[in-house]
Every structure is written in C-alpha cells, then in structure tokens.
Amino acid sequence: MIVAQRKKVPELVDILKGRKKILLLGCGTCVTVCLAGGEREVSINASALRIASRLQNLDFQVEELTIERQCDNIFIEKAAEAIERNDVVLSLGCGAGVQAIAERYDKPVYAGLDTAFIGILEERATWTEKCIACGKCVLHEYGGICPVTRCAKHMLNGPCGGSREDRCEVRADRPCAWQLIYQRLKNIGELDRLKSIKAPKNWSAGIHGGSRVVIREDHRI
C-alpha cells in the first residue's frame, strides 16, 4: 500500500491562508490503513484547522468528507457536490488522489499529506518501504527481498562489504538487505542464484524514463 504522513498544522494553515470554504477530503484506502488520511484523521485535522482558524482569525469553514478511494472516478463522483459548494479541496489522499481530484474539477486542490512510499505495516505503527516501483521486478532472483529498494546502494550484485554485523553501513538502524537476501536464499535452497552476475538494470522502465502509462488493449472498448 501507499504510505503517507501528515503535514503539520502550521503548514496546512499556510497552504489554506486566505481561503474560506474548505473541503477536507479523506480517502478510505491506503492512507486510512497508514493512519494518515482516513475518516478519523479528517476529523482530527478539521478540528485542528478550526481551532487554528479561530485563534488566528482566519475564518475557515471546514467541511469533512471521506470517500472510499480518491484515485477512482466512481468514488470521486460521490464528492462532486461537496467539492462544488466549497472554495478549495484539501485532500488527505496520496499524491495520486490529489491529482485525480484536481484533474476533474476546476477548483484548487491542495495536498494535505506527504506521500512517502510503497510499503507494508512491519509492526504496530511502523511502516517500512518495500518497493520503489522500478518497473522491472527482480524479486524472484533475490528470494523475495528487493535489493533495489532495501539496499541503500541499490546493488544487484552485492553485498558491498561495508555492512557491520547485519547492519547497513549507510543507515545503522536498517538491516543489510544483502545479509537478508543471503539468509533467505540459503533457507529456501536457492543460493545458486547468487552465482550468476546480474547485468546492469535498465532504469528506463522506472520513473527515470518519465511518468509511466499502462494500457491494457484487451480491456479497452
């Protein structure tokens, strides 16, 4: 899922300064799970904005709404009336959600969150990055542990030799991805995969080749 973090209230106030009728629009999918932009966070942020508005005489009128998914037209339509009756939309969706709303309505749409990465819930209230969406998955080669994402040096032929114990030399609070890869491949009996030298990665499938489009001709009418 997509993991995001909240922007602090002063930053939101700064973004919204001079605006009056504000729709605080939450998203019920990824950002709800990562406790950043769901119904509850919409309510908390709306209260915070109302309090800040009253203290700073900003005259915000904040309406709250959360839709199932901000990146899907069917669900965005359910917010149409609320968007129409407000001056601006402060979206608590990920970057895709913000842009999906902005593309469909002639109203200013602002991002209320900082979208961070694609990751998983590692343990209670801790999310970790697992995928950088490089466009050409190599996970089968590395026992299901992504060196592109989890090795600080993105090494396809590791390890780098700088790790201490099982810790990454770049960030000591992170495990060495190559240590994990070795252990994992050993456990599943696929260590021989490491004997071959991997060719340099073609990064043009990633964001480096510009924003990407996926088209499924078989599903088009």
Added chain:
Amino acid sequence: MTNEKFEPLLIAFCCQYCSYSAADLAGSMRLQYPPNVRIVRTPCTGRLEVEFFMKAFEKGADGILVAGCLEGGCHFTEGNLLAKGRVGYTRKFLSETGLEEERIRMINISAAGAIPLVDHINEMLAILKNLGPSPLRGVNPPTTAEMRI
C-alpha cells in the same frame, strides 16, 4: 497569568473500572473537589480517540483530564496504554494549533485512589487557572448549555 475570578471547565474522562469508581469513592468519603470538573464515564480509556479531545477543546473546554487504570492493570489489557499515546498525539496537535499542550493530561489511578484523584483534579485546575481561559471560549462560543458542557 493568574485570574482569580476565572473558573476553568475541566472535562475528566474516567474509566469505569478505576477512576470512575475512585470518584464514586471520593463521594462516599465526603472528599471535596471543585464543581468545575465534568466527569464523563468511559468503558475504558482505550475507547477515547484523539477527535474526542479535539472536539472538546473546539467546544470551549479549558482542560481535559484522562484518568485510566494503573499501567499493567487495564481491564482490557492495554486500553490505558493506547490512551497514553493518543493524549501525547493530542498534545502535539494542540501546540501546533496554538493552544497550550498542558491543557490535556493523562493520569493513572486505581479504584481505591479517591484521594489521588481529588489531588490530580485540584492540581489540573490550578494549572488551568494559571494558563487562563481557553482562547476558544470567547470566540464563537457554543450557543447551548449542552454544547458548553
């Protein structure tokens, strides 16, 4: 800033397994505590969400006291620990919005803690008197008595 005439409104969210019983015991023991406190009985402090606190402040509460069981003694195992985190999170939001974070506090007491409960209430009221009325009190005050309480 001490305001002698100012009487703060303190909302006390009390867990029914400990501090609510402690408040009850305080009554049985004829212990006096100021009438400024409004006690809200909750099934567990783990039921309390950040938005409850924010809404209370929005409606003009001067302070909030969250009273849960002793750590390790929650009837639902970890409700009071969840509340502790949420109170901390609320404090962050309060300071970001411009309200003093001292306006909300979590305490842990047992059902037998009538005297500590009264002490905590008095201490919190003293802090609130020192801080002065919530700035949200005078601006667009809620119109009905129910909203005020």
